[in-house]
Amino acid sequence: MTTAAYHAELPATAGWLSRSEAWLDSKGKGAWIAAMVLGFIFFWPVGLALLGYMIWSKRMFGKGCSHRRTNHTARHTAWAAMKPSGNSAFDAYKTETLRRLEHEQEAFEAFLERLREAKDKAEFDQFMDDRAKRAAEMAKVEEEA
Template sequence: MTQVVQTLDDFGRPAWIAAMVLGFIVFWPVGLTILAYMLWSGRMNCGWHQGRGRWENRFADRFERARSRVEEEMRNFGRGAASSGNKAFDDYRDATLKRLEEEEREFRAFLERLRQAKDKSEFDQFMSERRDRPAPNEGATT
């Protein structure tokens, strides 16, 4: 088998394609097996095994520009939105966002106080149950 592979490699990709076509003509699973082997081994040179392929190179610049735009928008997202062009609306939006941020801080503080109260209540209940339970040596007679 390795001698057949070596011979086909010596003739190059056209020999592999011819073997695949003949395999499909003779018995289709043979052709499919050859095609799978060619793709898996990298003999088709389709870019899977050699870093960036032809299609990746074609769209790499577009992808990089789109990625940088998204990253820039994500950086600007935390700083606030861009101006809408209407000063009154921008002022209203900024005031509303500040009010919502303040309400969020108050709500988070409220939740923290609730958690602390619940923790204290559970701890107090544990301590009272511990105090009320008899000591292990009190009920024992010697």
């Protein structure tokens, strides 16, 4: 992957850390290991931090960094979807569709909230009924004694 290719996959707002990670991913696992070794040589906490990050992100034991590129591509695609296309009719359609989908998502989330509340109420009512039955049974046992 060329330098221009890995830059093209990142959104324009990507920070230097994201760009560095993408650059190392484009060079492969050897670049990560070289960066870690150089980190240990020049300032050992940097090498230790890189080692920890490589283990945490599964770069150390994975088959390679190529699966990370698809993540960058997905982020770039999501970012590019929000840019205007230049075609006003398509942009209006896209805006209306996104507004409709957001409205449907809000309605569905409201439905799920009502469903959770109904379930909670049913469970609470069941608890109160069981509690009342136990209290009545205890009162009956105390009367008999």
